[in-house]
Amino acid sequence: MWVEAPSETLALAEPMVGLLERSPGEGASEVPFPDRSPQDLNSRCLPRILLLLALLVTSAEGIAFSLKECLVLPSAEGSTVSCHRATEFPSPLPADTVHLSVEFSNLTQLPVSALRACPRLRELHLSSNRLQALAPGLLAPVPGLRVLDLTHNELRGLPPGLFLSSAALRTLVLRDNRLQAASARWLWGLRALGHLDLAGNRLRTLPPRLLTGLRALSTLDLGHNLLETLPSDLLRGPRRLQRLHLEGNRLRRLGDGLLAPQPFLRVLFLSDNRLAAVAAGAFRGLRQLDMLDLSNNSLSSTPPGLWASLGRPARDMQDGFDVSHNPWVCDKDLRDLCRWVHANRHKMFSQNDTRCAGPEALRGRLLLDVAELGSL
Secondary structure, eight states, X not given: OOOOOOHHHHHHHHHHHHXXXXXXXXXXXXXXXXXXXXHHHHHHHHHHXXXXXXXXXXXXHHHHHHSTTEEEEOOTTOEEEEEESOSSOOOSOOTTEEEEEEESSOOOOOOTTTTTTOTTOOEEEOOSSOOOOOOTTTTTTOTTOOEEEOOSSOOOOOOTTTTTTOTTOOEEEOOSSOOOOOOGGGGTXXXXXXXXXXXXXXXXXXXXXXXXXXXXXXXXXXXXXXXXXXXXXTTSSOSSOOEEEOTTSOOOEEOSSSSTTOTTOOEEEOOSSOOOEEOTTTTTTOTTOOEEEOOSSOOSOOOTTTTTTSSTTTOOOSSEEEOOSSXXXXXXXXXXXXXXXXXXXXXXSOGGGOBEEESGGGTTOBHXXXXXXXXO
C-alpha cells in the first residue's frame, strides 16, 4: 500500500531528487561524481533515496501514531514536545523530554502518571485547557521542573503537597483560573520560586503567612482579583521582592506596615482599586522604587511625609509614576503632593489626566499647573 510522505519528509528529500533531475552541464561544480554519467548516478543513487524516504515515512508514521497532534523537536539538550488542540494528553512521551506544551485543548484532567515517562522535564505549559483539579502526586516524577504554566484553566484549588518535590521550580503561573481562596499549604516546597502569578482569579481574601516559605520570590502578581484587604504580614517571607502587582482589586486603604518588609521593591502597581486613604508611612523606606501606579482610585488627598522616600530630591525614579484619574481636592492638604509632583514632573505619566476635582474654583485645572504656580 502506498503511503503519502508528509511535507516535512519531502522537503528533506528534495535536494537529492533535484540532483537527479539536473542536466549534464547544470551545476557541474556541485555534482559529487563529475566523471559519472547521469544514468550511472541514477542507478547508484535512486535506491538509496527510496530507502531514505521509506525510513522517514516510517519514522513520521510512528510519531503521528504515538503523539497525535503533537510536534516533536529533538535536540542535544532533550526533546521539545508541542501539542495544540490535542484531544488527549500525549503518550508515550520521549524519555528525554525537557519542554512539554499541551495548550489550547479541552483537557479536563491529567492522569497521575502523566509525567512519569519524562523525568528530565524542565518546562510544562498547560494553558488554555479546562483543567479542574490536579492530582497530588502529579509533579513527583519531575523534580527538576522549573516552569509550570496553568494559565486560563478552571482550577478552584490546588492539593496540599503538590510541590513537595518541586524545589527547583522558579515560575508558577495560575493566572485566569477560578481560585476563590489561597492556602499556604499549596506553596510548601517552593524554595526556589521567583515568580508567582495569581492574577485574574476570584480571590477575596488571603491567609496570613501565605508567602513565608518563598524566600526567593522576586515577582508577585495578585492583580485583577476581588481583594478588599490584605493581611499585614503578606510580604514577610521573600527576602528581595522586586515587583508587586495589586492593580484591579477592591482595596480601600493602604496601611503603614504592608510594604515595610520589602525595602528593595522596584515596581508597585495599585491602579484601578478603590483606594481612598494611604497611610503616611506606607512608602517609608522604599528608596529603590522606580515605578508607582496609583491611577484610577478614589484619592482626594495624601498625608504629609508620604512621598519623602520616593523620587527627587534623593534620586530619580527610573520608570515614573501615575496619579491620574483620582478626585484630587487641590487645597492646602495637597501641598505635599504638589511639591513632590513639581520636583518629579519629568517622570510623571498621564499629566493631562491628572486634574483637580475641587474646590470649585480649581475644578478641571491640571494638578501640575497648580503645583507649578504654587497657588495652594
